[in-house]
Amino acid sequence: MKKMFRTLAALTLAASLAGCGGGGGGGQAAAGSSAAQGQENARESAGDQADAQKSAGDQADSADQSNAGDQAGEVTLTIASAMVTEKPEGDLEQELADKYMELHPNVKIEFISMPAAEVSKRIVTMATGDNLPDMFFVPNDFMPQLYDLDIVADLEGLLGEEWLSGYNPNLLKDAKINGRMMSIPWYASPYAVIYRTDWFEELGLEIPETWDEFLEVSKALTRDTDGDGQVDKWAFSMVGSRNNSGEQRFVLFSKSFGADEIYEKEGKWATDIGTEQFKAGLKYFTDLYTEHGVVPPGPTEVDYSASMELFTSEQTGMILSGPHSLGFITTTNPGLEGKLGSFVIPKGEAHVSISGIGGYAISESCENKDVAADYMKFITSKENAIYFGQKTGRMPTRTEASDDPYFSSVLFKGFLGALDYAVDPETFAQYPALLDTIGEAYSNVLSGVATFDEAYGTLVEKSAALIEAEN
Numbered sequence: 001m002k003k004m005f006r007t008l009a010a011l012t013l014a015a016s017l018a019g020c021g022g023g024g025g026g027g028q029a030a031a032g033s034s035a036a037q038g039q040e041n042a043r044e045s046a047g048d049q050a051d052a053q054k055s056a057g058d059q060a061d062s063a064d065q066s067n068a069g070d071q072a073g074e075v076t077l078t079i080a081s082a083m084v085t086e087k088p089e090g091d092l093e094q095e096l097a098d099k100y101m102e103l104h105p106n107v108k109i110e111f112i113s114m115p116a117a118e119v120s121k122r123i124v125t126m127a128t129g130d131n132l133p134d135m136f137f138v139p140n141d142f143m144p145q146l147y148d149l150d151i152v153a154d155l156e157g158l159l160g161e162e163w164l165s166g167y168n169p170n171l172l173k174d175a176k177i178n179g180r181m182m183s184i185p186w187y188a189s190p191y192a193v194i195y196r197t198d199w200f201e202e203l204g205l206e207i208p209e210t211w212d213e214f215l216e217v218s219k220a221l222t223r224d225t226d227g228d229g230q231v232d233k234w235a236f237s238m239v240g241s242r243n244n245s246g247e248q249r250f251v252l253f254s255k256s257f258g259a260d261e262i263y264e265k266e267g268k269w270a271t272d273i274g275t276e277q278f279k280a281g282l283k284y285f286t287d288l289y290t291e292h293g294v295v296p297p298g299p300t301e302v303d304y305s306a307s308m309e310l311f312t313s314e315q316t317g318m319i320l321s322g323p324h325s326l327g328f329i330t331t332t333n334p335g336l337e338g339k340l341g342s343f344v345i346p347k348g349e350a351h352v353s354i355s356g357i358g359g360y361a362i363s364e365s366c367e368n369k370d371v372a373a374d375y376m377k378f379i380t381s382k383e384n385a386i387y388f389g390q391k392t393g394r395m396p397t398r399t400e401a402s403d404d405p406y407f408s409s410v411l412f413k414g415f416l417g418a419l420d421y422a423v424d425p426e427t428f429a430q431y432p433a434l435l436d437t438i439g440e441a442y443s444n445v446l447s448g449v450a451t452f453d454e455a456y457g458t459l460v461e462k463s464a465a466l467i468e469a470e471n
Contacts (some may be wrong), residue, residue, distance in 0.1 A: 010257050014054060015161050017043055018096045021429075023167065027442030029411035032453050033323055035295060037353035042292050043393075049256045050368075052137070055400040055470065056065050057312075061086050066374055069411035070113070073106060074106050074108075075106060075107045075108065075368045075371050075449070076107075076108045076109075076110060076131075077108070077110070077134045077135065077337075077366075077371060077372055077375065078105065078110050078111075078112060078133040078134050078135070079097075079109060079110070079112065079133060079134065079135045079136070079360070080110065080111075080112045080113075080114040080115065080119070080122075080123070080133045080135070080136035080137060081093060081111045081113065081137055082114055082115055082116040082119065082137040082139070082358070083137070084111040084112075084113050085113050088391055088392060089392055089394075090347070090392055092387075092392065093111075093379075094111070094223075095261060096280060096379045096384060096388070097109040097111070097375075098316075100375055100378050100379075103373050104371075105131050107371060109375070109377075112133055114136065114137060115358065116137065116139045118419060119136065119137060119138070119139055119142055120139070120141075120142045120145060122152075123136055123142070123146075124145075124149065125268050127151050130365070132151060132363040132365050132366075133343055133363065133378075134362065134363055134366040134367075134368065134372055135360045135361065135362050135366070135372050135377075136360065136361055136363070137358065137360055138183035138358075138359055138360065138361045139358070140355075140356075140357065141325055141425065142175070143175075143176055143177050143178055143183065143425075144427050144440075145183050146177075146361065147177040147178060147180060150364075151363060151364055151365070152181075152182055152183075152361045152362065152363065152364060153361075153362045153363060153364045153366060155181040155182075155183070155184055155362060155373075156326070157274060157363070158370065158372075158373035159184065159377070161182065161340055162167075163377060166398045166400055167185065167398050167399070168188075168397055168398070168402065168419055170355065170400055170419055170420060170422050171185050171188055171303075171355050171357055171397045171419065171422070172185065174355045174357050174422060174424070174425070175357060175359060182203075182358075182374045183361045184356070184359045184360055184361070184362070184373075184380070185357045185359040185380075185397040186357075186358055186359045186360065186376075186380055186397065186398075187357070187358050187359075187385075187388065187389070187392075187394035187395060187396065187397060188220050188355050188356055188357050188358075188377065188394070188397055188419060189304075189322035189323055189324050189356030189357075189358070189393075189394055189395070190322060190323070190353045190354060190355055190356055190395070190415050190418035190419050190422060191249075191252065191320060191321065191322050191345065191353045191354050191356065191418060192320075192321075192322075192323075192325070192342045192344055192345060192353065192414035192415045192417070192418045193319070193320055193342060193344075193345060193346075193414060194311075194318065194319050194320075194321055194325065194329070194340060194341075194342050194414075195317060195318045195319075195340070195341055195342065195343065196314075196317040196318070196336075196340065197339055197341040197410060198339045199221060199317045200217075200317075200341075203220050203221065205217050205221070205238050206458075207221055207343045208346050209346060209347065210213045210345070210346050210347055210348070211256070211257075211284055211347070211348050213346065214346040215288075215292065215294070217235065218235035218236055218288070218292065218294035218318075219224055219235070219292065219294060220235075221234070221235035221294070221317045221318070222235045222292075222293065222294045223232065223383065224233050228245055231293070232315070233314075233316070233317065234293075234294060234295055234296045234310075234315060234317075234320055235295070235316065235317055236288065236290060236294055236296040236312045236316060236317075236318045236319070237295070237302070237307035237308070237316040237318065237319040237320075238289065238295040238296075238299045238302060238307070238448050239302055239303060239304055239307045239312045239320070240289070240295075240299030240300045240301075240394050240442065241300060241301065241302060241303040241306075241325075241439075242300065242439035242440060242443040243303060243439065243442075244432070244435065244441075245303055245304045246439060246442075246471055247435040247436070247438055247439040248435070249320050250285060250439070251438065251440060252320070252352055252353070252354070253281050254277075254278050254281035254282065254285075254344055254347050255281075255284045255350075255352045255423060256281070256345060256346070256347050256349065256350060256351065256352045257277045257278065257280050257281035257284070257348035257349060258272075258277040258348060259272035259273070259275055259277040259278035259281055259349065261273055261278070261434060261435075261438065261463075262271050262426055262428045262431065262434060262467070268471045269428060269467045269470055269471055270467070271463055271464075271467055272458045273436075273438075273459060273460055273463045274463075274464070277348075277349070279456060280348065281348065281458065282441065282445075282452075282456060282459075283452060284348075285442060286442055286445040286446055286452060295316075296310055296315060296316065299446050300443050300447045301447050307319055308321075308325065308328065308329070308332075311329065311334070312328075312329055312332040312333045313333070314333070314336075320345070320397050321361065322340070322356055322393075322415070323393040323394065323395060323412065323415045324392070324394060325393070326340065326393045326411065327393055338407065340411055341408075341410040341411055341413065341414070342411060342412060342413060342415050343413065343414040343417075344414050344418050344421065345421075346419065349420040350421070350432075351418075351420075352421050352423050353418035353419070353421045353422050353423070354422055354423065354425070355419065355422035357397065357452040358382060358394070358395075360376060362377075380396070380397065380401075382396075382398070382401045383389060383401075385398060385402075386395070386406065387408070389407065390406060395407060395412070395415060395416070395419070396453075398449045402416065402419075428470070429470060430466055430467075430469075430470055433466055434466055434467075436462060437459055437463050438459065438463075439464065440455075440458075440459070440462075441455040441456060441458065441459035442455075444458075448459075
């Protein structure tokens with residue numbers, strides 16, 4: 001069997017889903033934006049911002065930090081950041097760094113801009129040249145390869161058991177490969193269904209727990225509102241495009257029906273694509289359009305951006321995305337302020353989501369590891385994490401912050417619940433190719449190029465051949 005870590009640099013895993021869905025974000029009741037859209041939507045008063053910024057500087061005591069920054073002498077930390085040029089994340093990250101340097105005048109923090117899509121290539125190159133930054137952003141899909149490179153410091157030892165115990169255990173698990181911690185989780189962008197609370201209230205609809213209930217809700221939401229005999233409101237912004245964004249969203253459907261598209265069994269790769277569970281998930285997904293008409297016409301042409309346009313233009317009432325999308329929605333259509341909520345992805349057999357964690361690794365070559373760890377404790381401490389989350393929509397990874405009432409509101413309720421159902425990222429070397437075969441199947445059904453049985457049969461054959469070639 002060709003082992004899972006040989007060609008993982010090519011993978012586009014769950015983090016790619018978040019990339020397709022926008023890299024930034026924002027809260028609805030506070031400022032926010034989608035970094036992919038590069039927009040900022042500040043909604044707090046200047047007084048509130050001043051209070052929040054002051055609180056960011058008061059965290060050394062509340063976070064029980066070690067004062068390592070004060071004890072190390074003159075220190076320069078170089079940090080390769082994927083967000084430093086984005087809005088508002090970059091400004092907020094710089095603000096937190098400035099506050100840390102204010103608390104620790106002997107520490108100088110220098111950021112290096114490194115887009116998430118370039119991290120794996122650039123870090124490998126820098127490692128080869130023995131020129132690694134002290135810290136660097138770690139996309140989920142880079143972690144298996146990073147494990148093989150063996151360039152990450154002992155993060156658990158640096159943070160200590162007491163600090164580690166404060167993380168959401170599911171998120172901490174997602175930060176590890178083979179039991180070894182590859183990054184210190186800073187934020188999470190789990191996937192859930194964003195919905196129009198006002199539409200639900202108007203029609204007397206309850207939050208769906210199962211896909212059967214989701215279908216009934218969808219039928220009620222799909223309607224003619226102007227009386228001209230033509231449907232003008234649809235239930236769901238389906239991303240039906242044959243690309244990573246659409247395919248990664250689809251597999252959340254199939255996983256919820258109890259089918260894992262790829263996994264290891266007795267030392268070999270296996271799949272549930274040929275099972276009745278996967279078939280049922282694919283049928284349900286495509287039937288939303290072909291049988292029930294609860295998604296707008298032309299779903300194969302709808303990528304992430306188009307699905308957001310349908311939602312922000314108020315043609316659809318539900319969309320599958322992460323909290324990083326909230327700010328873009330209300331920035332694009334301010335009239336939706338106060339009209340949004342979220343719920344956990346419905347289940348066939350089980351609820352599922354992705355964690356969408358983002359965080360930093362500390363290089364083994366870093367000469368000031370304790371200071372780097374202290375800085376990470378600072379930016380993930382309670383008040384700083386709440387502040388960052390309110391501004392960006394990216395949720396805290398530590399329970400003392402995620403338990404804040406702000407994140408239990410109707411707006412974040414589904415995202416918070418989704419953290420309990422995050423699935424492990426896939427590590428199959430040919431995962432992008434496998435996803436493409438899946439995308440081909442649903443695309444052919446949605447477009448009418450093939451019948452469901454024809455498309456499904458082809459998918460079973462192609463996926464089996466692809467997996468066999470890797471075993």
